[in-house]
Amino acid sequence: MPRIKGSHNAMKTGMLAAEQAFKALAAGRASDELVEYQAAFEKSWVAKELKVVRNAKPLLGKLGTFLGGAVGMFDMWCTHLTGGFSFFGTMKHDKTDAASTGLAKDYTPIVYPKPDGVISFDKLSSVFLSATNHEEDQPAHLTLKDPSIPISVNLPKYGEPARLYCPAGVYEVLYNxxxxxxxxxxxxxxxVHCKTCDIKDPSQNIVWTTPEGGGGPNYPNM
Ligand code: SF4
Known part of the structure; x- marks a missing residue:
């Protein structure tokens, strides 16, 4: 969370997975579990980086932005200098992201200015830049356990947050x-495969599965 997006970690862990998959395939193993990937991850600098920052978000959640931020900074420096030791051990969150969703009646909707197309952009033009694509006839990779929940429960209780948190505008509530x-x-x-909906949906009703055949965001200009 204190790192910039973690894109470097995503790339490095992708490389580790590819290396271990290549070794397994070269050894004639095509269908068992790739346990070496976990071991390679734990030995990598990604695991070391994440160990240093592991308590940052739980401290913010427990102590609030200012005190949690100050204690978190102290903890990160201690952990960095000691090579992984923290006075707090490894803290946990009290509840899941899904269970932390507040009721819509307790909040006032924020009215954001419209994107100006210069320094702020609408969701769909950003999705366009990602060159996201899925085969039209592949099985749905986003499904609902109960199709009635978004309108019967999530909309009245939580304002159906999927239409707001999804960075790609995948979920919409439409009216006549x-x-x-x-x-x-x-x-x-x-x-764009961020998997937020699977984690954040307050009713835990959305199921994200890996799409078929390498579909998804492509980012050709990065
Ligand atoms: S994983 Fe879910 S939240 Fe993320 S882009 Fe896809 S539909 Fe939206």
Whole structure:
């Protein structure tokens, strides 16, 4: 969380996975579990970096932004200097992200300015830059355990947060011309695979599975 996005970790762990998969395939192992990947990860600088920052977010959650931030900084320096030791051990969160979702009635919606196309952009133009694509006829990689939950539970209770937290505008609540009869729409083609919906949905009703055949974001200009 204190690191910038973690893109470097995503690339390094992808490389570790590819190296271990290559070795396993070269040894004629095509279908067992790739346990060497976990071992390679634990020996890598990614694991060392993450160990140093492991208590940062739980401390913010328990002590608040200012005190939690100050104690977190202290903890990160101690952990960095001692090679992994923390006075707090390894802290846990009190509850899951899904269970932390507040009720819509307790909040006032934030009205953001419209994207100006210069320093701020709408979701769909950013999805376009990612060159996200999925084969049209592949099995759905985003499914609902109960299709009625988004409108019958999530909308009245939580304002259906999927339409807000999804960075790619995959989830929409659409209304008819009279502004009534809401329905939930999933634009799975736009999914950039952050997996937030699977983790954050307050009803734990959304199931994200790995799409078929390498579909997803491509980022050709990065
Ligand atoms: S995985 Fe991320 S991008 Fe895809 S639908 Fe879920 S929240 Fe949206």
């Amino acid at each position: 011309e009279q502004g009534t009869d809401p329905r939930f729409q999933i634009n799975a083609q736009n999914c």
